[in-house]
Amino acid sequence: MTFKVTDDMRREIRVAVEALEKTTTGEMVCVVAQSSARYVLFPILWASMIALVLPVVNILTINTVTFGIQTIAFIALSALFLLTPLKVAVTPRGLRLTNCRRHAFEQFFALKMNETNKRSGVMLFISLAEHHVEIIADKGINDKVLPDEWVRIVDAVASDVRALKVQDAFLNAIRACSTVLVQHFPEVRNDVNELDDNLVELPPAPFLS
DSSP states (O other), rough: OOOOOOHHHHHHHHHHHHHOOOBBSEEEEEEESSSSBBHHHHHHHHHHHHHHEEEEHHHSSSSSOOOOHHHHHHHHHHHHSSSSTTTHHHHHHHHHHHHHHHHHHHHHHHHHGSSTTTSOEEEEEEETTEEEEEEEEEEEHHSSHHHHHHHHHHHHHHHHHHHOOOOHHHHHHHHHHHOOOOOHHHHOOOOOOOSOSOOOOEEEOOBBB
């Protein structure tokens, strides 16, 4: 199921980012992805494994599982796993995490967040299918902000993402990031806004996994 981003959500996130950047030299960009990969390998693998073990039924019962039944089972299970959220659920957590982090870092550089004058870019990335939250900060920020501070924010908003309260997740994370950034990087008058404040919306990633 694809999450629909509303105009209200876009507006609220933009307003929150603008408010953050009025109090700090940090530059924030929010990115939302429907998914960080097209999950195919493990759904097909699970469908194949289940279809292959179906002949065990012949030993346990008087029913007969034929090759035709196995084929039908494989097709049906493949459709079930590939066309529903189960495609993510049957994929190992470690692989999902790797996909999300790869996708997040790709976007960080694609959006040129590493090219701000003060190396002050901070990206808040949410991948919906995997319920994943990632915060990536450039060198100028990371020189002063400990990774644990970002981890605490990610952990705090993770439940909103799992409940698909995506707007709440973004707004709560932006406010929490603002608190961190104001402490380490207070506003400098006439600071130039180098990055777009609008929510960046990504389609499902083309990467197969």
